[in-house]
Amino acid sequence: MLYIDRRKEILATITNHGSVKVADLAKAYDLSEATIRRDLKYLAEHYGVEMTYGGAFLNDSRNYNHITEMNIYTKRTQNLEQKKIIAQKAAQLIHDGDTIALNSGSTVELILDYLQDITHLNVITLSLTVGAKAARFPFIDVYMPGGKLRSVSGAFYGKDSEEFLKKFSVDKAFFGVVAVGLKSGITHPVLEEVNSNRVLLEISNKKYLVSDTSKFDKVSLVKMADLEEFDGFVVDDDLPEKYRTYADINNIRII
Secondary structure (H helix, E strand, O other): OHHHHHHHHHHHHHHHEEEEHHHHHHHHHHOOOOHHHHHHHHHHHHHHHEEOOOOOEHHHHHHHHOOOOOOOHHHOOOHHHHHHHHHHHHHOOOOOOOOOOOOOHHHHHHHHHOOOOOOOOEEEEHHHHHHHHHOOOOOOOOOOOOEEEOOOOOEOHHHHHHHOOOOOOOOEEEEEEEEEEOOOOOEEOOHHHHHHHHHHHHHEEEEEEEOHHHHHHHEOEEEEEOHHOEEEEEOOOOHHHHHHHHHHHOOEEEO
């Protein structure tokens, strides 16, 4: 095995398990502990891995900011130009006749502005604002759950919402997010909304994270998903290198 591939595997192990031991890695790769320490030193210099005497761990929280909830109207004004470009890229993944899911958020809402060569589309969404916008297009059929509406996010949630969503089979889901971290995954500030979002993921064939990179290296209250669950990251050019490496290791497409 080439040392480059070995280092990728070691980084994947640290990312998935949080830590590694030099002795275990040396045994697994049939190498000297000195060689493994050189690998870990490289990962420490380039990917934020913390070395200890007997191993290494991923200090995922050192530079993370804790994110609380922001209302949908404020979200629309932040990083708008980046969001428009990301939305355009996401829209290019949509084909005529698709059934797509949009959770809630300002970036996924913008996807509807860039649909091209579409004569029919099914849109399933948790968001009142996304649903209202989609309903303006004569070629879109909109499906929205019942349940309770949270005015801050404009999203429906609850058991009724979840049971409604389970009836569908979705080609592609586009997920706006609040906070993204390598170890923490996708986290969300509102416990009540997590289950409905989880159902959207479970009923979708392809899953795309749609976010500007201001959301990366952030953490919020409740875990919603692991990064490896996604087929693609639709992001801006400022995506940190460690996420590119993670995507490469886990066969996630970067768009």
